Amino acid sequence: MSSEEFRPPAPTPESRIHGCLLGGALGDSLGYAVEFDDIAGIRSRFGPEGLQDFSALDGGSHFSDDTQMTLYTVDGLVEALEWANDGTAADANACVWLAYLRWLATQGVPVPPSAPAPQPRWIDGQEALKHRRAPGNACLSGLATGEMGTVYRPVNPDSKGCGTVMRSAPFGLIPHVPAEAVYKLSSDAASLTHGHRSARQSAGAFSLLIHALAGGQGLREAAEYALNRGREQSDPEPALISRLERALQLAESSGQAAGKTALLSPEDLVRELGEGWVAEEALAVALYAVLATVPAGADPETAAVSPQRHFRDAIVLAVNHSGDSDSTGSIAGNILGAFYGEDCLPAAWLESLEAPEVIRGMARQLVSVTGS
Structure with a gap:
């Protein structure tokens, strides 16, 4: 069965928001334990199969x-929507930028006196x-300029690190927003710190993926x-x-849903898709991990699939x-x-x-302002 046919009973919008934010945090947390280890080091610490569980x-x-x-992306969007719900127009990207400046303060990084002081x-x-x-x-460096980067006035013009993609899921969780607006919101926010075209477009693509899933499309x-x-x-x-x-090609040829049992080895994963330090590689590796681990013969009608098993398998492969x-x-984790x-x-x-x-507190705020 192809993965586009695999579609479990639709969760509520509230469940999708909580699931996306909590799922991302779980994948982040398991991966953070081995972020700076190569695969040999991971196997040395956790055995030949690598890190499998908390x-x-x-x-x-x-x-x-x-x-x-x-979560700070969520907060910026929540503030913009709070203004909108009160009947006042607000620049969503400016709200996200101010939220990121508040995050920067938590990292102990100063900004120039000319930068705004967010409440x-x-x-x-x-x-x-x-x-x-x-x-x-x-x-850090893009925000520390105190300048609000844009597509036309970029900060870090040559940077395409994955720092844009990993924070962009919330843009896709806002309901009743056209896809074009989701893409623009996400790519504009990427420009706040990264000026390279790939950083912007990878963030936009990821947000559209989340937007499509939240709208009920299959993986x-x-x-x-x-x-x-x-x-x-x-x-x-x-x-x-x-x-x-x-x-997508690799997931189709090696994934469990295609009747295959052999997933890419960690070495082959990196060789084919990259290490994930830059934007397009991070999105590609995560997408392969999600699609390749769709359970073989998954059939929502017979409840033959365990969402939790799929989540564990995908996250283990991804990290x-x-x-x-x-x-x-x-x-x-965001995707699943x-x-x-x-x-x-x-x-x-x-x-x-x-x-x-x-995490749940920020999810509840997003649910509240979107009426999800």
Whole structure:
């Protein structure tokens, strides 16, 4: 059965929002434990199959800047929607930028006196978000200029790190917004820190993927939709298109849903799709991990698929490689959480998650302002 036919009973919009944010945090947290290890080091620590579960982490794990910035993206969007719901127009990208400046303050990075001083909000009082968890250099330096980067006036014009993609799922979770607006919101927000075309377009493609899933599309259907929208851009980024095309090809040929049992090895995954440090690679690795682990013979009508099993398999595949494991794990978790809703989140994993009340608090705020 092809993965576009695999579609479980539709979760509620509220469940998709909670699932996407919590799922991303789980993938981020498992991956953060091995982010700077190559596959040989991962196997040395956890055995030949690599890191399989939070139970293998005696000291537990934390989520990284990926989850921090995702939640601050939520906060910026929530503020813009609060203004809109009160009948006042607001610049959504400016609200996101101000939210990112508040995140930057949690990292101890000063900005020039000319930069605005955002008013504090609920998220800023959450201690779990004030730790420095290997934030991306381009995110730090782009925001530290105190200038609001745009497509036409970029900061870090040559940077295409994955720091844009890993924070962009929330743009796709806003209901009743046209796809064109979702793409623009996400790519404009990427320009706040990264100026390269691939960074913008990868963030836009990821947000469209989440948007399609939240609208009820299947996994492969949504992935092909995002890929096709990427091809339709006036200046499509070849590296992004080729990576996503290859991810879909590999998932079709090696995935469980195609009747195959052999997934790509961590070495082959990196060789084919990259390590995930740059935007298009991170999205491609996560997408392969999600699509290749769709259970063989999955049939929602007979409840023959376990969403939690699919989630675990995909996250394990997404983080066990020589590369940016927390970002690839986070993106994969966002995708599956948006698809299944909260049903895919393993209870034992949630028990190991840092500050779930903060993540749920931001999810509730997004649910409230969107009427989900």
